[in-house]
Amino acid sequence: MRNRHVRRAARTSALATAALLAAVTLTACQQDGQAADSSAPAAAAPSEQPPAGREAPADQGKGSTGSASGNAGQDSAASSDSGSGSGSGSGSGSAHAQPVASRPKGTGSDSGPVTLACHGGNTKVTLTAVTRPVNHMLLTVTNTGSKACNAYYYPFLRFGEAQAVPDVFEDSKPQAVVTLSPGESAYSGVMTSSADGSGTGGYSTKDLTVSFQGREGSGSTGTSARVPLAKPVYVDSTLAVTYWQTEMDDALMY
Secondary structure, three states: OHHHHHHHHHHHHHHHHHHHHHHHHHHHHHHHHHHHHHHOOOOOOOOOOOOOOOOOOOOOOOHHHHHHHHHHHHHHHHHHHOOOOOOOOOOHHHHOOOOHHHOOOOOHHHHOOOOEEOOOOOEEEEEEEOOOOOOEEEEEEEEOOOOOEEEEEEEEEEEOOOOOOOEEOHHHOOOOOEEEOOOOEEEEEEEOOOOOOOOOOOEEEEEEEEEEEOOOOOOEEEEEEEEEEEEEEEEOOOOEEOOOEOOHHHHOOO
């Protein structure tokens, strides 16, 4: 009976020893495998070189450079639009850039100072006799104001109690509006009556009123001027005037 127990104990001890040896062997194998894995060379990364017969796109890998060029183009356009750029840069910005000189300066009342119309309140008007042409007189208007004024079209004359204004010599129309700076004068020739006596309804008067036209030419503007006459003036149905002229000789041509 005792021998049986001894043999069972020896067998159990042998089994325990065998299990211990197996565990040690397994641990050693695992350590050797890990060492082998760590010492093995790393797998080679896939090559970026394209296969033979194919080339990489020309812009591949140049995205940052292209973006910088775009920013440079934008900076160039902004500089050109502000008027300080040389205009040599390319890009959409330079297409709408305008030189400062070509930009419009304004419209309506901002386009420049407004010149007033000449009228009886800012001028002095006189009527003087002339030797030639016969039956003619010279009407002179002088700017007595502090600002320039425009003598538009031709004067409206009313001798005595006349109900209508005289006719105008259309051929005397100047190329431009006559502008009078302070102290300057303009002239209008007045044919008072026909030289051959063909006029009708003639009368003499010492009363003359002169009215001025506005820019629109649709009637008189401002105040009228009462013109003193040294002696009576004879007028008839042929009474006519010229447009305002800058030279008295031009006013007496008709």
